[in-house]
Amino acid sequence: MFTSYKQRTVARTAACSGIGVHSGMKVNLRINPAPENHGIRFVRTDLPNAPVISAFFNQVVDTSLATVIGSGGCIISTIEHLMAAFSGLAIDNVLVELDAYEMPIMDGSARPFLELLQNAGIQEQHAPKHFFVIKQPVELDDGDRFVGVYPDHTQKFSCTVAYNHPLIRKQSITIDLNEHVFEEQICSARTFGFLQDVEKMKRFGLGRGGSLENVIVIDEQGIVNPEGLRFQDEFVRHKVLDCIGDFSLLGLPILGHIVTHKSGHAFNLAFIGKLFNSKDAWLTSTRPAYPAAAPSDTSEALAI
DSSP: OOSOSEEEEESSOEEEEEEOTTTOOEEEEEEEEOOTTOOEEEEETTSTTOOEEEOOGGGEEEOSSSOEEEETTEEEEOOHHHHHHHHHTTOOBEEEEESSSBOOOTTSSSHHHHHHHHHHOEEEEEEEOEEEEEOSOEEEEETTEEEEEEOOSSEEEEEEEEOSSTTTSEEEEEEEOOHHHIIIIITTOOOEEEHHHHHHHHHTTOOTTOOTTTOEEEOSSSBOSTTOOSSTTHHHHHHHHHHHHHHGGGSSOEEEEEEEESOOHHHHHHHHHHHHHOGGGEEEEESOOOOSSOOOOOHHHHTO
């Protein structure tokens, strides 16, 4: 699954520019190498004293439209696509600089970030990579929303979405996360929204940077975007992308099978809080010896 059990950073600084999907503001982004055990940290270069915020779930301050971290009045918004790219490439340590409060949306997927990181190169470090190893199932449900995690020897994600729209209906996918799978199956999937919701957001001053170049827009008949979909099930693939980004906020890669049904950023983060506080259900380890028991049967959860 992992090509290396060592920590990783970028080989050299990578930079790009874009606009925030909600703010419409231009932002310049730089991703810098960082030392071992540094983790993923963001710094606002446009603010006095350049405040730094760690990408950790207890720093999340809002999940209404995107995943937003913050501290002391400083926020970094819409981090989930870049965080998914770090996770997909098994990058542990970087310092991310930006000069506005919202990350650039790019094309609405994680592919531009993945290509940026690949062009910068990946540098293996000497320190061992630490893992969040699931020993016992943990579940959270609320009506028809559900998130669970189960012991597994891989980093596995199963996601299901369900919408009352003929183009989507119910879609499910399961992946074993690695660099190849992330690049070929997940990172190109774009964020999406329904036309009536997009129009409503714009009336409230949101979605100012959204366009057909960075959002799949769905009306009653189908896709508004003239190029159509990149995958027939692009919607659930993007939910997997978001899930990978959200779960990376545990700070360590998870060895376990994450199962979600009709979840989103808020419910993902609620589950992460429950998981972190379920101390008997996990351990941290370098190059872990897996739990002796076979992976839990998730067939019932997958059949929700």
